[in-house]
Amino acid sequence: MNDTATLIHACYGAYQSRDRKAFESLLADDFTFSSPLDDNIDKAAYMERCWPNGTEHQNFLIEKLFTDGDEGFVTYRCERADGSAFRNTEFFKTHAGKVRHVDVYFGSDIASEVNEEAIQAILDGTIEAIRARDAQALLKDYAEDMIVFDVLEPLRYVSSKEVGERAAQWLSSFEGPIQYELKDVDITIDDEVAFCHCLNHVIGTKKDDGEEIDMTWRSTLGFQKLDGVWKVTHSHASVPFNMVTGMASTNLKVS
Incomplete structure (x- = not known):
């Protein structure tokens, strides 16, 4: 597993275990995040807006992971606490062992x-x-x-x-x-x-x-x-x- 793949796995592991300190340490100071609901928000806004949603998520299963240098694409399945699940794809940009940007593409529920x-x-x-x-x-x-x-x-x-x-x-x-x-x-x-x-x-x-x-x-x-x-x-x-x-x-x- 290369450095980019290791970093991506560490991010999902910290997010799933709700280890905020470990998760934030993996993000660059100039980290930005985009999704259909978020337009290039910064690290502070992400932690305020998106981090709390993780309490509903019980398990992440990485189904596909492709990396090219400092970039990577991930498709994962996430199971919610109520037993339902969904699948998303995310694009990572990293630098010097930190995540600098993530684009998330929402998938549908896979109930x-x-x-x-x-x-x-x-x-x-x-x-x-x-x-x-x-x-x-x-x-x-x-x-x-x-x-x-x-x-x-x-x-x-x-x-x-x-x-x-x-x-x-x-x-x-x-x-x-x-x-x-x-x-x-x-x-x-x-x-x-x-x-x-x-x-x-x-x-x-x-x-x-x-x-x-x-x-x-x-x-x-x-x-x-x-x-x-x-x-x-x-x-x-x-x-x-x-x-x-x-x-x-x-x-x-x-x-």
């Missing part, structure tokens, strides 16, 4: 990326909970009034309490470890709602008769952001059936 990560985290948590046969862990991402259409009777479950009881019953029916995975996961997200569809595959041994289970079923999940937190509000599981025998086809495999 969709953050939201997809949150949904994926719920799915990953579901996998871990089922493998651990932990019904309570499974419930932590479920809305209290969620509705579930399961492959077994009754027609529906209408609360996380009912879903938890059903999950505990199912998980306790296995002897030993459970192999469980989600395949062909497809997620569609808006700002406040999302859904995904996937194939569920489980392998395990039934406790009552020792039967080996190797089953695949389909599921669609509905999500809603409630008080800023993504929750599962609906789950619909199904299996196709054989029209000749009238029996459910639980042994189908992904082609």
Whole structure:
């Protein structure tokens, strides 16, 4: 890493850690800053106007950094304290180990990326909970009034309490470890709602008769952001059936 890149990394590190003294020490006395909202303001104006905004920013991830001598371009992703994020590009001019000027070009919010990560985290948590046969862990991402259409009777479950009881019953029916995975996961997200569809595959041994289970079923999940937190509000599981025998086809495999 060259001196310009090291200086730029140090600036973001000090800004993220809210170390004002360290940050100011990296700026030249004649430092200036420009953005769509700021026209070549000086160091004092920057510290008064822009530095306080950093309390809303939790994490900077530098995605691209190009330097040429004393100049550098940076594209970064910044995550806010509320879980949202945005992406900006900044142009640095440096001299003698100090930053002399920064131009910032505002990007758009990238909530969709953050939201997809949150949904994926719920799915990953579901996998871990089922493998651990932990019904309570499974419930932590479920809305209290969620509705579930399961492959077994009754027609529906209408609360996380009912879903938890059903999950505990199912998980306790296995002897030993459970192999469980989600395949062909497809997620569609808006700002406040999302859904995904996937194939569920489980392998395990039934406790009552020792039967080996190797089953695949389909599921669609509905999500809603409630008080800023993504929750599962609906789950619909199904299996196709054989029209000749009238029996459910639980042994189908992904082609």
